[in-house]
Amino acid sequence: MEAFETGRPVFSDLEFYSPSNDTLAGFLIQAMVDEDGNRIGLMAFQIKQDKINLIMQERTGLGATGETYLVGKDFLMRSAPDPDKKALILAEKAKVETDIIKAWHRTHFSREYKGKIEKGEKASEKVHNVAEVNKYIGRNGVPVLGFINHLEIAGVPMAVVAEIEQKEAFASTRWLRAIVFSLLSATVVLVVYIAFVISRDIVRPIKKLSVGAKRVAMGQLDHEIEVKSKNEIGELADSFNDMLHNLRQTTEKNEAHNWLRTGQTELNVKMQGEQDIGTLGGNIISYLAEYLNVQIGALYMAVEDGRLKLIGSYAYTRRVDLSSEFLAGEGLVGQAAIEKKHILVTNCPANYISIYSGLGEAIPKNILVFPLILNNTVKGIVELGAFDEFTDSHMTFLEEVAEGIAITLNSFMSRNRTNSLLEQTRRQAEELQTREEELRQTNEELEEHTKALKESESRLQTQQEELRQTNEELEEQSQRLEEQKKDTEKKNRELKIAQRLIEEKAREVELSSKYKSEFLANMSHELRTPLNSILLLSKLLADNNDGNLTEDDVESANAIHSSGTDLLELISDVLDLSKVEAGKIELHIEDMVLQDLCDTMKRSFQPLATEKGLGLNMDITDGLPAHVRTDRQRIEQIVKNFISNAFKFTKEGSVTLRISRPDGRQSNDEANLPESGFDPAKTISFSVIDTGVGIPEEKQKLIFEEFQQADGTTSRKYGGTGLGLSISKGLANLLGGEIRVESVQGKGSTFTLYLPETLKSEVETKETSLEPLPVNQPACRTDRETESDISLLEKKQPEVSADRIKALEAIEDDRKTISPEDKSVLIIEDDPRFLKILRDLSRERGFKCLVAGEGETGLQFAQYYKPSAIILDIGLPGISGWAVMVRLKENPATRHIPVHFISAADKELDAMKMGAVDYLTKPVSPEALEQVYDKLNKMISKSVKDLLVVEDNTDQAEAIAKIIGNGDVRITVASTVGEAYDQVLSGKYDCMILDLGLSDMSGVELLDKIRNNEDVSRLPIIIYTGRELTEQQRKIIGKYADSTIIKGAGSQQKLLD
Secondary structure, eight states, X not given: OHHHHHOSOEEOOOEEEGGGTSEEEEEEEEEEEOTXXXXXEEEEEEEEHHHHHHHHXXXXXXXXXXXXXXXXXXXXXXXXXXXXXXXXXXOGGGOOOOHHHHHHHHHHHOHHHHHHHHHTOOOOOSOOXXXXXXXXXXXXXXXXXXXXEEEEETTEEEEEEEEEEXXXXXXHHHHHHHHHHHHHHHHHHHHHHHHHHHXXXXXXXXXXXXXXXXXXXXXXXXXXXXXXXXXXXXXXXXXXXXXXXXXXXXXXXXXXXXXXXXXXXXXXXHHOSOOOHHHHHHHHHHHHHHHHTOSEEEEEEEOTTSOEEEEEEESOOOOTTSOSEEOTTSHHHHHHHHHTSOEEEESOOTTSOOEEOSSOEEOOSXXXXXXXXXTTEEEEEEEEEXXXXXXXXXXXXXXXXXXXXXXXXXXXXXXXXXXXXXXXHHHHXXXXXXXXXXXXXXXXXXXXXXXXXXXXXXXXXXXXXXHHHHHHHOGGGHHHHHHHHHHHHHHHHHHHHHHHHHXXXXXXXXXXXXXXXXXXXXXXXXXXXXXXXXXXHHXXXXXXXTOOSOHHHHHHHHHHHHHHHHHHHHHHHHHHHHHHHHTOOOOOOEEXXXXXXXXHHHHHHHHHHHHHTOEEEEEEOTTOOSEEEEOHHXXXXXXXXXXXXXXXXXSSSEEEEEEEOOOSSSOTGGGGGGGGTOOGGGEEEEEEEEOSSOXXXXXXXXXXXXXXXXSOSTTOSSOOOSOHHHHHHHHHHHTTOEEEEEEETTTEXXXXXXXESBOOOHHHHHSOOOOOOOTTOOOOOOOBSOOOOHHHHHSOBOOOOHHHHHHHHTOOOSTTTOOTTSOEEEEEOSOHHHHHHHHHHHHHTTOEEEEESSHXXXXXXXXXXXXXXXXXXXXXXXXXXXXHHHHHHHSTTTTTSOEEEEESSOOHHHHHHTTOSEEEESXXXXXXXXXXXXXXXXXXXXXXXXXXXEOSOHHHHHHHHHHHOBTTEEEEEEOSHHHHHXXXXXXXXXXXXXXXXXXXXXXXXXXXXXXXXXXTTTOOEEEEESSOOOHHHHHHHHTTOSEEEEOSTTHHHHHHO
């Protein structure tokens, strides 16, 4: 009760615990609290004494007579000094009352002794300081050296005692004293003799060394010392000369390095900004010529058809007989493009090319043709001519800047392609509008044709009936009947042709409807992106942190934010409905605890109930299972819609959520459940009961139709789109369930969702859960869990307008001032407004900021600047955010950078499996963005990552530790599922590597426990197993793990990747 009342942990001390067969153990007890801080129970951990003995009996460095043990306040031992002395624990006959124990007892438990210490009086004990090594008679009656340390566990005091017999401790000291004395005497004699003999050979060389050292201090590195001694002084002089030589080399290298870096930086400045191709090419080649001291130069850029086109020159005079364009393999320029390496020509002939000035002309002696390569593709060629030879420094500088120039040229080409694609998109939009008009006209013709066919079919049926009667009455008129029969067959053929046309038109209408639904389902990014900026900016204005807005301004900002929120809810309803119609809803089947559902609804709607003065009740009937297997997110969406509608239409009374088993007594509809395919014994009903206005009987079926309400007029009292129940009905069908309503106008309504107790996903229906792996399962060939969806990644994303491109390019960032040691963030986002907000927030949080409006530029910035973190959108022009993420993780230079997604697409699970640190769905709030930067700061500041390896094979675990372990990764190994789960609950791990075949239980069970625990469910997990998995088994594991690697040749390298 002490732990419950105080909230602090309490330790019960060691005692014999009878429920565990008198096992000697102690208990650590801690109070548990709920989300509001209220204490709701106690958690007790049993600590067995055997575990303590294993620690205390460690004898490393204690010799033959050394021992350590624990003693309590009552002088009784709490641990055995040896494995065979367990009987001494808590035994009265084995009380330890040595001087050091008594001194410890008086120090911590005697008021009289504490009073003397406070007054400065000296204690009379033989042992004066328990915190130092003391001499005294040990517990076995022999003199010992001992050390004692006070230990307190949750209020229970103990003493840790370490002892060793004095005889053993001082044995080596006496022997060492004799040896030291002998060596000291011999050393004194030897030193005196040597000093007398060789002192004269040391002084003069040392003076020379002193003079040389002073010259080095003054920067004179060309003076060497001449000492001819063959002893250590001579070696010292040689070392001094070697040092001078190394200093000269180091100085030269530093100067060369500074020359290279200065040139790179100045060239980057020349290439920055938005320039036309002529200006850009001229700036690049002019700077290269001036910096390398060459007299003539030209820059060629590779265009789309494989030609190399002259875009800039330095001191170059064009001649009629020389072309400004080259094909691959044509001339030295084309040959360098094919070989992808530089070509150096020396001793050029007199008629090769001339360099002109105002006073004359001269022939360059050396020509260098250098390719500019990016991702193994030639983006351009630099041709330089000089009177002097090209040095190694010149070549190194060109190699360093070649890729940067290639990136600049590639970016220019990308912008040109983007503008071209924008124009193509505009033309396609006009064509699409024309086709839609044609389709509308075709649909009208189809409807008219269908009406005519129905009339024709009705007439045909009438004629067939008349024909049957005429045949019975007028047998003699068979000839005429035969003619009528032929006429009927002809009409039937015409009817079949018409019916086939109707079916074809119906398929076209269905296809058009599908395109419409898919279009709405994919509009999330385009709708949420501008709405995100509206909500975020209005929220920042409403907060008025700077205090520069009036109350009217703040009220207006709040109105904008409120209207935007309502619009967001409407958009979400429309998109949800379109996804249901298009069949794009994905179910995530898991165990859902029924009580958790009630708690969630209670937290969500209790404030609304309090505000409206209504009761909110949660009722779970007896006899139900603790959890059901279904999609929790979709169940919560349906129930929230029911409860929200109940509060909307209820003025007084209460709203009740009842979870029960249908028994046929609660409603008339429940008696008909078997007819709908439900087994009442395996069905759960979720009923929301209100005391509101009720629904007329004639309107009860209408409310489940799209955009329909009980009161659908513009003057209706209650708002809403009428989509909520339509979406709920579609979701219920996907979950294998059904929604029914009972209502009496003026008395209230009951909406009930019937669901099977267990809903199996497609994978679980085809394949049962994985069998536990055998412990000695042999290793199989390597494989990956999943492959990237190449078609999705390479799919071109919708292009943006030219105005937006200009707005993105106009946003300034910190690329000119950034340095490697700065804390920086790269933001890849195509919405200029949101991009500016993120840039400003990044700077406020201490980040240097880089911005990119499309994926290719973002990848180039990540490769070049190596930012500390990346914020990434999914719907980008050009390549998508998914493709950017894949290429970041495939590149060893960028795979370590933490990536945080912020996007309108609801793809959190996919992003986390690809290695993202977190995911945020637009629209976002300022508070959510603060959490993003807190997360990134935490990731950046954590220099060492913690990795948990779950592997029962010791050799395999050590091999993994050797591959991955370094200064940046701290590895913990667990050999059982129980031990691994305890480690995971500590919350300190960044990733886990798991072997499925463990000794105590299957690794799949551990995966299920982790994913069902919300506190640790987002831990990245890599499966590293020796079992060859089937495709169905991979799908099952894919729900839990981020990647799967099969042990075998090359698997260790894949694990490192």
